[in-house]
Amino acid sequence: MIHLYTYTTPNGRKPAILLEEIGLPYTLHRVDLGKGEQFSSEFVALNPNSKIPAIKDEDTGVTIFESGAILIYLAEKTGKLLPADVAGRAQVMAWLMFQMASVGPMFGQLGHFRRSAPEPIDYAVNRYEQETLRLLIPICA
Numbered sequence: 747m748i749h750l751y752t753y754t755t756p757n758g759r760k761p762a763i764l765l766e767e768i769g770l771p772y773t774l775h776r777v778d779l780g781k782g783e784q785f786s787s788e789f790v791a792l793n794p795n796s797k798i799p800a801i802k803d804e805d806t807g808v809t810i811f812e813s814g815a816i817l818i819y820l821a822e823k824t825g826k827l828l829p830a831d832v833a834g835r836a837q838v839m840a841w842l843m844f845q846m847a848s849v850g851p852m853f854g855q856l857g858h859f860r861r862s863a864p865e866p867i868d869y870a871v872n873r874y875e876q877e878t879l880r881l882l883i884p885i886c887a
């Protein structure tokens with residue numbers, strides 16, 4: 747049985763979507779970021795970086811954090827959604843790294859500076875707006 751520790755954020759939804767997609771049973775554990783539960787000693791034992799999502803796989807005893815690493819682990823465990831051939835696997839990895847290294851962080855920064863910054867900073871909003879628009883080109887192509 748997989749235990750998924752997560753919350754209702756974009757990164758938090760990624761492993762849940764994959765688990766549903768491949769039909770693997772799992773138990774959901776809510777880590778309420780609003781209450782700071784990501785800093786509890788129980789959760790830090792799963793992810794020393796105090797960020798959701800994380801999983802614990804009872805079958806193997808493995809604990810994993812970072813959404814991309816979780817997706818790769820679950821795909822490899824089930825033999826689904828990740829091609830076995832080198833070329834196909836490289837394509838999936840390229841898009842996964844693109845999401846992890848660019849889309850997630852840049853869209854996240856834009857959301858932060860638009861909605862959560864304590865004071866408006868035009869430079870930051872413009873920078874992340876431009877980068878977000880640029881990243882949408884390969885996504886929409």
Ligand SMILES: N[C@@H](CCC(=O)N[C@@H](CS)C(=O)NCC(=O)O)C(=O)O
Binds near residue numbers: 814
């Ligand atoms: N690179 C990490 C990012 C994880 C991440 O940023 N999680 C956010 C929610 S989407 C979080 O736990 N934030 C709580 C905090 O920063 O205190 C991943 O992909 O798993």
